[in-house]
Amino acid sequence: MKTLLLSTLIFLSVFSIHGQTRVIEGKVTTLKDLPVANFEVKAKKSGAAITTDSLGRFSIVTSSKDVLLFKGKVFRNKRVRITDKITDSVHVEVEFIPGPENRKRAIGYGYVSEDNLINSISHLGRADADFCNYSDIFELIRGRFPGVQVRGSGPNAEVIIRGQSSINLSSDALYVLDGVTVNSISHVSPCNVKSIDVIKDGSASIYGSRGANGVVIIETIKGMDSTRE
Template sequence: MKTLTKLICSLLLASGFVQAQTIITGKVVNYKNKAVSGAELYLDSTATQVTTNKSGEYTLVVPENVKTLKVHSNKYGWLSSAFAKETKMDFMYLDTASATDKSLTPPNGLKPEKDKTTVSYRTIYDMMRGRIAGVTVQQDNTIIIRGINSIRNNSEPLFIVDGNVVTSIDFIVPNEVLSINVLKDAEASIYGSRGASGVIVIKLKK
């Protein structure tokens, strides 16, 4: 009887614990839509020890209050996406080497390693605000690239971090930034319609 009671209590506790979590599945592929195996999943900035299988697939238990899912591949680098309690999230690495190479010596951007005050900025938005020609960072941290001939010129630009498309740059710590480059018009055309509002290319220190 005592054993049965313990079992029931354990099941109830487990049930309550599971309800506070989300089980998520997904797949990680490269720019050729080929599976990326061995990529590790992160919850915010915490490693989970969960990696993708040979098919690029993963299953992950996500606790409450997690805001970001990240993927790291030794070959392809980082991907990040905001988490809104989805039960399926796929990630794709893009082949953006040409844009990333440009970020090393940005014609219109920022190279923080030459700025000794970089560590004083609390967020990447503070670091960018008023310091990159043609870029407006509003009080709510919305970024607008000025001078773009597009009906979407009030939309935020596309964000590329270390060659990967990300939905947000909130996770970036200012002193981790190697360079920031701004692409627009013809330069941003390699990204198609997604680059219509410009592209912010960020390279992080290794």
Template sequence: MNTKFSKTLPLIAVLFFALISNAQERIVHGMVTTFDSIPLIDAEVQVRSTKQTVLTDTLGRFSVAVNPGERLKVSATGFFNQKVKLEEKTKFAAINLKLKPGEKNREYAIGYGHVSDRDKLNALASLNSDDLDFSQYSDIYDLIKGRFAGVQVVNGEIIIRGINSINSSSAALIVVDGVPVDGSALSSIPPVQVKSINVIKDGSSAIYGSRGANGVVLIETKRGDD
């Protein structure tokens, strides 16, 4: 065998496999928020296989290079970590971190710069089953009425911003496990099955469009592993 060719062959093989590897790698963009609408700044996004780590920008955005079947670990001080598995065709990942219960974690979120608008975060009221025994309440209406300041229950409707008009509804939008539902659906959900309740009182509810104009009640129910 030609000596020059025999020396070149391994180099060609290395380049070939490098090209294959690069072809498999792709860029995924994403955004990290909390309460579905507040961008998280400097949240840490780590690619599990390569340990590549990036921080989100002032709009909560990030971009990372990933391999097929990749997993991301997303974290921020004061929030629960979240692991995200990317599907083969995923180009954009929307990740919503949950704020840990307690005033201290709310202060961490602001103090570490993850949330730049203190007023926006403080306009969100949060209640977690780890903080309170929900089973002591007869229904979700009773739970919400007794624990969220300024929130009323009137004729089976949850009122966050007061009664705006006699003719139009002042009821808040109810979202259960990410799905908007009619307020009457709450009567069929036992409080003991509820994991958390978040009330959005201010302009952050604009992400839900006109339906969120009267505020939003986000309810997360317990899953099998909770």
């Protein structure tokens, strides 16, 4: 913190001759409240640049009517214009570039932790991805829920939710399709999926022992007629 304060004071003294300066503090998040670390933040006019800390926070010196540029390798770039109406604290929400691998790549780049990412995307809706890009329902689940595994292939494939300790012989999750418990979801077409919820914590207890391995809840657009043609 002392180093950050010293750097801020140095920037203030250097840029004061070029006009009014402001120190803008803020936080970068994604998926509503997931902190994004190591994210590049740059002030276009002042030239100051910094990366967010492990909690997604940053503090940067800006010039009058400056523009903050936010860049990350698997995220859409974002710009925030600094005006008199903006306070000295900003909250910036960034979006992933569409693609099944980008959320996993975000872990490798150090932007987010795997545990936090898994918890943050327990719900997936059509607004989050083009489900028709996936060949089957298991590829969709594998691609969009890091830490959730798919064992096997075809109608006998099983979804294994990481961190579950099974009390049953089977380790696959419980499947709930349009409010009805089913033995398999292999017939569900990704194009007909409206939303997917993965429950891996204590919330699954409402399903009793059947939910001991976690629950995959799928809501389809066409209801129970949602089958692959």
